[in-house]
Amino acid sequence: MMDRIPEAELMEDEEQVKAYAFADFSTAHNLFIETFQQKFSDINSSFNDVVLDLGCGPCDITRRFAQAYPDTGFHAVDGSEAMLNYAAGLNEQENLSHRIKLVQGCLPDIQLPQQFYHLIISNSLLHHLHDPFVLWETVQQHAKPYAHVFVMDLIRPVDEQTVKFLSGEHVKNEADQLKNDFENSLRAAFTLDEVRQQLDEKGLENLTVEPVSDRHMIIYGIL
Numbered sequence: 746m747m748d749r750i751p752e753a754e755l756m757e758d759e760e761q762v763k764a765y766a767f768a769d770f771s772t773a774h775n776l777f778i779e780t781f782q783q784k785f786s787d788i789n790s791s792f793n794d795v796v797l798d799l800g801c802g803p804c805d806i807t808r809r810f811a812q813a814y815p816d817t818g819f820h821a822v823d824g825s826e827a828m829l830n831y832a833a834g835l836n837e838q839e840n841l842s843h844r845i846k847l848v849q850g851c852l853p854d855i856q857l858p859q860q861f862y863h864l865i866i867s868n869s870l871l872h873h874l875h876d877p878f879v880l881w882e883t884v885q886q887h888a889k890p891y892a893h894v895f896v897m898d899l900i901r902p903v904d905e906q907t908v909k910f911l912s913g914e915h916v917k918n919e920a921d922q923l924k925n926d927f928e929n930s931l932r933a934a935f936t937l938d939e940v941r942q943q944l945d946e947k948g949l950e951n952l953t954v955e956p957v958s959d960r961h962m963i964i965y966g967i968l
């Protein structure tokens with residue numbers, strides 16, 4: 746099994762952020778929305794609450810979520826000012842700025858507009874965190890009783906050969922910047938067992954960890 750190689754937490758380099766903000770993530774991000782809908786059928790399209798999105802980046806997931814659940818609002822958090830600048834522009838283009846409040850802040854020290862949320866989502870933040878407990882503690886600090894939690898992230902492959910295989914399968918036609926980022930993210934990701942151990946340690950055993958593609962896992966449940 747390949748050891749984890751952490752990457753930088755925040756994505757702040759202008760070239761990297763631009764490549765990420767304009768990349769086509771429709772396959773992975775539609776998977777996020779579709780799997781959420783399957784797992785949380787009790788949340789229907791008339792759900793009308795403020796959703797907390799941790800590590801929102803350019804808000805592609807947030808906007809897809811906003812389209813699927815038209816009565817929701819969002820507090821979308823990221824530590825990178827550069828990412829939030831792209832998020833602001835793209836949200837404006839889709840006329841969603843009034844529903845998505847951007848919050849600049851670095852987990853675990855974030856100041857949120859409200860203390861507790863009924864729904865907390867996060868995509869591709871976990872593998873960026875040097876200390877993964879930062880995500881689980883933030884979830885615990887800001888969850889209402891019976892809050893719904895839905896996190897998706899990459900699964901670390903067993904070896905470098907598999908990293909290259911997945912890169913060839915999924916980002917073959919992308920710019921070098923994006924290919925490198927994807928490969929580094931795979932190397933920085935956790936395994937299913939590592940995430941299960943993290944949840945056990947934090948008393949979050951009622952969250953389920955499940956693979957949903959050759960490179961993604963979801964971590965979800967009701968607290």
Ligand SMILES: C[S@@+](CC[C@H](N)C(=O)[O-])C[C@H]1O[C@@H](n2cnc3c(N)ncnc32)[C@H](O)[C@@H]1O
Nearest residue numbers: 754755756800801802823824825851852868869
């Ligand atoms: C790979 S991007 C994912 C963005 C978005 N969720 C998506 O799915 O497209 C990870 C984001 O997490 C942010 N991030 C990493 N560590 C963070 C921390 N400790 N606090 C806040 N944001 C963080 C990065 O700046 C980056 O924008």
